[in-house]
Structure formats: C-alpha cells, structure tokens
Amino acid sequence: MQRVCFQLQVRPDRLEEYRERHAAVWPDMLAALAASGWHNYSLFVRPDGLLIGYVEVDTTIEEAQAAMAATEVNARWQAEMGEFFVDLDGAAPDTGFVRLEEVFHLEDQLAAAAATDPTTPTTRRTEGEPA
Template sequence: MTAPDLDQLLASTDARSPGRCCFLLHVKPEKLPEYVEAHQHVWEEMREALTEAGWRNYSLFLRAEDGLVVGYFEADDVDAAQRSIAEAAIAPRWEAAMAEYFAPAADGTPGGDKEILPQYFHLS
C-alpha cells in the first residue's frame, strides 16, 4: 500500500472519532524528572481551563528511555476543545513554562512538535 492509499484509508475509516485524540511529544531526556514533577502540580487555573475547554479523561504516558510522551483526551469535539484551550488566557503562560522541557521542533524552534495520531480502530 502506498502512502497516499494509507493516508486516504486513515482519513476515511469509520473508526475515526471526533471525540478522542492521541498525540506524541518529545521531552529532553535530561529534563524528564523536572517535567514529571511539574505535572504533579499542574496549576489549578490550567486544570480549570482544560475542563472548561471540554477536555475529559486527559492522560499523559511516558517512555522514559527516550522522553516520548503519549497524550490522550476525550471531548465532545476534539478540534473545538483544542481551539478553546489554545485561546484560554492561561495557555501561553503554561506553554512558556513547559517549553524548556521539550526537544526542539523539527524546524529547530524551541517548544517541540506535537504530533496528532490518526485513529484507525476502536473497540468500545
């Protein structure tokens, strides 16, 4: 199967969900202890903003060997929830505080890349 065929299959599968999102981030391995510690004390204002934006069942998972973070959340409308949190007043402060932990983005800018993964199977 060629890449365009796979892209079309992933874009058209019935298993896609507007209510679930999984994403990847990459934390600098030397920053992992501080990054995990920061998430033990997420600001209440940030927690409230996520809830108000519609994020539910938000979880982060870590592969410590290389700093790979897998994030997952649910929302009535994932795209709208992501737009809403991006527009929240607290978001720029939180992102600035977290930027030091992430490996540089592919284009070299600080703050890292967030890769959204396509869903292709779901068993409810």
C-alpha cells in the same frame, strides 16, 4: 466526542522536572482544560522521554485547542512547558505534537457488531464474570 492520541519528545535531561510539574498542575490550568472540553486527558512517558498523550474532546481537537489558546493560563503554561520538548520548530507543545491515527476502538467495533448480531457483548465484564 473525538478521541485524540498524540506524541511529543521530552528532553531526557528534563524528564524528572517534567514529571514533577505534572504531578501538581496549576488549578487554574486544570479548570481551563475542563472548561474547554478536554476530558479523560492522560500523558504517558517512557524513560527516554517519548511522551504519548490521549484526550477526548467535546467537539474537535482544533476547537478545543482554540478554546485553550483563548485563556491566559494556557499562554503561561505553554511558555513554561516549551523548554521541555525537542523538535517543536517554534510551535507550542499543545499544538506542535504529532497526532497519531486511531486504527482500533473496542467499543466502536462492539457496537457495530451488536447492530448486526444481538448476541455480541457490548458491556464491560464485571468482577467474577468469566472472560
């Protein structure tokens, strides 16, 4: 599974409508994302419109994007969403984003540490367990 984080800029004057659209994403769009291998997909936005997205994909982001590009619903969604963003230079939002480099992942480092030191914790704390 590949983890991907990305950045886009929502037009500040369209931010409220952007939020409303994402509060009720079309069911066929949700189904297409899931069928195309998009998991744990989240979007975060600042008041100035800076949008950060995070997704995990079964294969690569390029393959997941290609699977979505093959769906009719994605073409409709991207056509409607494109007007909400700045600096896409003609690209659709789902391909015009700036990808961010992952520099740290807790579980990966815990697993690596546990491979060399079996006393390293590798699971999440449970409620009531000391930090």
